[in-house]
Amino acid sequence: MAAPQAIVIGCSAGGLTALEQLLAGLDPALPQAIAVCCHTGSANVDLMCELLAKYATLPVEEARERAPMRGGVIHVAPSGYHLLVETSRRFALSVDQRVSFARPSIDVLFESAAEAWREALVGVVLTGANSDGARGLLKVRQGGGVAIVQDPADAESPTMPTVALELAGADHCLPLADIAPLLNRLCLP
């Protein structure tokens, strides 16, 4: 299996707390490019980046249109826009209609990232109270990438992981505390 080059993470209700824990557990040596789409808390993306940076072991910054998705950096989707990854692996934004009532939508990020990174992508679906992310995760798997879903029993809001498991299945389904160690194992050379 090819080593992953990128990680996309999606979450909603309860997502900020979950992200704090997950990002705190990542090995600072991870070379992968990371993009995060969280429905909650991104209304002020500067504040959210600041908050996550307190916990994260890697630099956190807002994902900016046209900027490359850089290795070893955590890019956060701004609110009010969909975040997409072009096949050139640069970011793009759109103000198209909400998808699954959300903008930014996890599906939009995951689906475009799956086309950009194909089998070199890891998709992670965490806690959330809606069905966004399931279709995106399916596309990640169809492209040959790895799918990780938080165990619904362990999630603050189980809906999002449950729907993702039903539609896409997962290569790994485990409690939040075990996800960062798994990513470190999968992603370090």
Next chain:
Amino acid sequence: MNSPAGKAKAPDTSLEDIEVELFVRALKLRHGYDFSQYAPASLKRRVLQLAHAQDTGNVSELTTRLLHEPGFLSVALEGLSVPVSEMFRDPDVFLALREQVFPVLASYPQINIWQAGCAHGQEVYSLAILLEEAGLYERTQIYATDFNEAALQQAREGIYPAREAQLWSRNYLAAGGRHTLADYYSARYEFIKLDQRLNRHVIFANHNLVTDEVFCEAHLVLCRNVLIYFSDPLQDRTLALFRDSLVRGGFLCLGTRESLDFAPSASDFAPVDAARRIYRLGSRSAGRD
């Protein structure tokens, strides 16, 4: 734990890409609308969305309809072009226009404003209301342009779903509105209709940023969240078009998440309020070569 669902079989995504490319090609060859320089990821989503909305099994069916069905072009353009918008979206931007740009515009005897890519017109009416309240509207001419005729028609009419009114009213107040938004519209059933007097200094015109040229001399160009759909060369062409349309010292206002970092033409613009993406032409910032 591994889920029982095995790996799904990889679909032939490249086939999808071929179909999208053929559709874009047909649009250009048959109707002269060139989307080839749009940012690919969101364009592809829109084409697939259009196929889904039209209930066609695949994009090739769209292409067939585009080639053979006379009325289908407007449906396709509507699907590909119109982003959702709201009145006074990003109220702080409109507040900044009111406080930082209008005082300069007030020094001109005649004010020309170009709103490029006006879509359904929400921002045109927002701008007209602000100018009215600043006492500048009588000497202002707004050119509101879009390449999508159906959208322009809707913009002229100024009829929007009533469910939007609450959010727009909040935005209006946050933008420094002096009355209530309800003073500017009449509500009927599920719709609101904006006071058509707000239109009295607006010319709605068909203009395509991809192919058309300078048509006016503007003191302010507003083009928010249009460039995000353009690939780098088209973005650069468009910025050059704005530059050539603006008077010296004229203002440019873009969407709050739009980036000029990859546009050579942007070197002509200096930030007035960088966070709100308000720039000024030709007033070089200090310390620049």
